[in-house]
Amino acid sequence: MSEDPVAAAPATITPAMQDYLKAIFRLGETGPVATHRLAEELGVTAPSATNMAKRLHEVGLLTHEPYHGVQLTLKGRQAALDVVRRHRLLETYLAEAVGLGWDEVHDEAERLEHHLSERLEARIDSLLGFPATDPHGDPIPRDGANLAPGPTLLQMPAGSEGTVSRVSDRDPEQLRYLRDLGIIPGARITVIEHLPFEGPVRVRVLPPGEEPGQEYVLGRVLAGVVRLAS
Amino acid sequence: MSEDPVAAAPATITPAMQDYLKAIFRLGETGPVATHRLAEELGVTAPSATNMAKRLHEVGLLTHEPYHGVQLTLKGRQAALDVVRRHRLLETYLAEAVGLGWDEVHDEAERLEHHLSERLEARIDSLLGFPATDPHGDPIPRDGANLAPGPTLLQMPAGSEGTVSRVSDRDPEQLRYLRDLGIIPGARITVIEHLPFEGPVRVRVLPPGEEPGQEYVLGRVLAGVVRLAS
């Protein structure tokens, strides 16, 4: 009897968890994040980071490959975006409506971001006129969609599953090829494994409507062009 | 070496401690507070309350006479007033500046009150023009000064008339109901009669600005929650 690898929704994401997710999001734009970098970023010891990594892995917010760093799952990425959104919205509000200095807002937002209800978040957003960026010019994520175009298959750890959101439209040849494989927006896709030495990616594809699902191996160029919904 | 009986300043007062102090302050206007009342108020079990009482005693925020309840020390009372002040200031701000409804502000303030920096507290106070009372009519403590609450409708004899000074802010349902009746701070109210056998109370209400006045019958719970200016 082992844990479900496709872990259920975490009942609640504690403030500490939110801080870790946010830090991983910030550090992890390009690949896995080493636990010691995480520890350093958060000002905790290395074992604390490992420990939290294990727990976040268990609730399915990230994947933790022992000795090789952590990577957010789609769910984890969404949760991180939620926190970043609240943080930047608060910074904007504190600067514009409350009149705090732009050097003061970060610390205040850091304390409040974990305790903002959805109702209050929405109200502040609307009072500010749905701003696109915070006072430092950083974009404020909205609908989980805007900030990032969504990760490519290359960036997703083995085992993760998601829905294809878009496919680069540059090369008609590529597009036709991918369409023949059923890799089109809306298709469900599972990353089975990354083959070693910068190798290709094995995936299982479930085109919308079709059932059995089919396995393919995609070269890195192709895998880097397919993005999942974030 | 043992603990100093005249305990030193507690390094930090945790959010949980703040909630206990606030509840004791609210319940303890007249003498010691029984731990089971405290537990009930906070929605925890009796042992949890006893346990926290012991810890707060150790850091000198209250005195705990085993089997005979707790009482705030001066330091504890001051800490409680700080929390109450932040709570009521936040309620006022959320209602006046953010535009939340008077039945919504309590819950939001409850979440944020533990994470308000002194800087932000002072800024909000000044933005509001140093208000004396919150939207429910409760006084906002300042410099540790506090005020006696007026009598409730239950305590007023038939025939007496007065102005509503404050309404308990605990239950949004109650608040909406009372507001619909025009029972808000500033309304004129006359107690017509107390119905027999612990019965409800008949009152006439004159909301501020409105004229004719209207008669209602209030259950004892509701009547016990509406206070008149003293």
Add this chain to the structure above:
DNA sequence: AACAGGAGTTAGTCAAGACTAATTTTCTTT
């Protein structure tokens, strides 16, 4: 190919704060 040193993990501890179960005090009622 061995190995040093750094990164990562395991094991064990601690404090806050909640819980249940069992026990003790105090109060009320006959």
Add this chain to the structure above:
DNA sequence: AAAGAAAATTAGTCTTGACTAACTCCTGTT
């Protein structure tokens, strides 16, 4: 004055999230 009920406490457990100490894995040198 004794019995029961109600209130309070003790004892022991659990979870979260941090820590130190000790061990293991990985990698870049020689």
